[in-house]
Amino acid sequence: MRTTSLLLKYVVRDVMRSKWLGLYLIFFAAVTEGLLFFTAGEAKTVVGLMNVVLLLIPLAAAVFGTLHVHHNRDFVELMLTQPVSRNAIYVALYLGVSLPFLIAFVVGIGVPAAVHGVLLTAPILTLLATGCALTMVFFAIAYLIGVVVQDKAAAMGVAFISWLSFAVLYDGVILVLTVLFADYPLEKATIAMVVCNPIDLARIIVMLTFDYAALMGYTGAVFQEFFGTATGVVISSCSLIVWTLLPVFIGRRAFGRKDW
Amino acid sequence: MISINHLQKSFRSLRVIKDLTTTLPSGSVTAVIGPNGSGKTTLMKSIVGLVQPDSGSILVDGTTTINNPSSRMHIGYMSQVARYPENLTPTDLIQMVRGVRAGLTTDIADELITDMQLEDHIKKPMRALSGGTRQKVGAVIAFMFRPTTLLLDEPTAGLDPVVTERLKERISALRDGGTTILITSHVLSEIQELADRIIYLHEGLVMFDGAVNELLAQTGHTSLSKSVASIMSRELGGVQ
Numbered sequence: 001m002r003t004t005s006l007l008l009k010y011v012v013r014d015v016m017r018s019k020w021l022g023l024y025l026i027f028f029a030a031v032t033e034g035l036l037f038f039t040a041g042e043a044k045t046v047v048g049l050m051n052v053v054l055l056l057i058p059l060a061a062a063v064f065g066t067l068h069v070h071h072n073r074d075f076v077e078l079m080l081t082q083p084v085s086r087n088a089i090y091v092a093l094y095l096g097v098s099l100p101f102l103i104a105f106v107v108g109i110g111v112p113a114a115v116h117g118v119l120l121t122a123p124i125l126t127l128l129a130t131g132c133a134l135t136m137v138f139f140a141i142a143y144l145i146g147v148v149v150q151d152k153a154a155a156m157g158v159a160f161i162s163w164l165s166f167a168v169l170y171d172g173v174i175l176v177l178t179v180l181f182a183d184y185p186l187e188k189a190t191i192a193m194v195v196c197n198p199i200d201l202a203r204i205i206v207m208l209t210f211d212y213a214a215l216m217g218y219t220g221a222v223f224q225e226f227f228g229t230a231t232g233v234v235i236s237s238c239s240l241i242v243w244t245l246l247p248v249f250i251g252r253r254a255f256g257r258k259d260w
Numbered sequence: 261m262i263s264i265n266h267l268q269k270s271f272r273s274l275r276v277i278k279d280l281t282t283t284l285p286s287g288s289v290t291a292v293i294g295p296n297g298s299g300k301t302t303l304m305k306s307i308v309g310l311v312q313p314d315s316g317s318i319l320v321d322g323t324t325t326i327n328n329p330s331s332r333m334h335i336g337y338m339s340q341v342a343r344y345p346e347n348l349t350p351t352d353l354i355q356m357v358r359g360v361r362a363g364l365t366t367d368i369a370d371e372l373i374t375d376m377q378l379e380d381h382i383k384k385p386m387r388a389l390s391g392g393t394r395q396k397v398g399a400v401i402a403f404m405f406r407p408t409t410l411l412l413d414e415p416t417a418g419l420d421p422v423v424t425e426r427l428k429e430r431i432s433a434l435r436d437g438g439t440t441i442l443i444t445s446h447v448l449s450e451i452q453e454l455a456d457r458i459i460y461l462h463e464g465l466v467m468f469d470g471a472v473n474e475l476l477a478q479t480g481h482t483s484l485s486k487s488v489a490s491i492m493s494r495e496l497g498g499v500q
Binding site: 003006007010013014015016017018072073074075077078080081082083084085086257259260 | 337
């Protein structure tokens with residue numbers, strides 16, 4: 001634990017000094033400030049931000065996480081030649097790259113929201129929480145890809161396809177299935193499919209903080225009934241935790257066996 | 261002392277090290293030489309834990325190094341390339357290594373920084389440093405705890421002549437102090453100057469393992485360069 005936190009300190013220090021992290025923070029701050037300034041109320045701001053958060057966080061995490069493994073090969077080798085376990089190194093690398101991005105996201109949205117006095121509202125807090133969860137999930141997936149796929153270009157390709165699958169293709173599959181099986185009751189199946197995709201899950205969680213669920217008709221009511229209950233909250237939280245821990249666990253095992 | 265027994269390593273279908281057995285005594289410099297792809301770097305990386313062997317054993321001072329991170333406490337390793345994170349400084353890296361090896365009282369990093377002429381670069385980010393300066397940082401990290409086992413992969417590549425000479429002096433001093441040193445280099449005059457023993461690898465097989473003088477006597481040459489060229493052409497002829 002002491003070694004992990006020691007290595008973590010230097011990985012965080014390197015990432016915190018990266019210009020890309022600064023740009024990431026400024027981007028979220030500028031978009032949040034712009035939306036709060038030009039739209040009336042936090043609800044419209046959150047809806048606008050939600051689309052940015054749901055697409056950009058997974059994409060940025062997939063790209064930066066995968067590249068981090070490949071760009072820091074010599075640094076990883078330096079750590080591996082020290083009397084430190086591979087588990088400690090992997091955890092330090094994963095947390096070291098994901099936590100600065102999580103902080104940049106929270107500060108980027110939180111500061112303008114606090115300035116406008118809307119930080120402590122349910123929609124903003126829910127958006128921040130789901131954004132943090134997506135950051136951890138997609139950095140975990142990206143780190144796994146970076147470790148498993150040896151070639152940098154191929155790893156970037158796999159990372160991009162993963163993002164595309166979660167952000168776009170998955171919804172297409174759900175849509176096709178609902179059309180094909182329109183005559184059958186699909187509510188429970190839809191809920192199950194939503195729970196299996198962290199981006200869809202985050203979207204539904206944020207949407208349900210508004211009254212917009214009513215606009216989704218019967219499906220919205222079903223979602224409200226499920227995700228609005230304690231069981232729904234527990235299941236959706238567990239799903240996001242599993243989506244984080246599973247890639248970390250698999251990545252840690254692959255890292256433990258990898259030749260450098 | 262390093263004892264390697266029946267070491268085997270393949271990368272997919274490519275067998276890089278084939279049943280390698282050797283012993284590197286304490287207080288000696290052993291050079292591993294051979295054509296590109298002969299398994300030199302893989303051997304070194306197997307000893308330091310970067311590569312995990314398929315079978316066989318590696319003991320450093322009687323302790324296995326395979327899946328045993330604590331065995332690296334007294335091993336120094338200098339890699340061929342030192343592309344460390346661009347936003348960290350040499351001070352950061354030295355502090356990190358100090359942190360993970362806390363408890364060792366043989367820290368001579370400050371002395372090495374002066375020796376390697378790094379004083380003006382120690383607080384600059386790595387992205388601002390030249391390849392040679394980064395290599396010096398790698399040398400400081402490898403030598404800073406007076407390791408009892410030292411693995412050097414092309415250590416003088418990119419270094420200026422002054423620092424190269426100082427590094428050679430350090431290597432000799434550590435050898436005289438009882439450190440087991442394994443070195444790879446393409447500069448054979450450097451190896452002739454530093455090494456007591458030679459391991460010649462060809463396609464993962466040990467073709468020669470013995471004293472430098474023994475190799476010279478066997479080939480009938482006075483320079484290591486000519487001796488190596490002669491066994492290399494013999495091996496390549498054999499392969500053809």
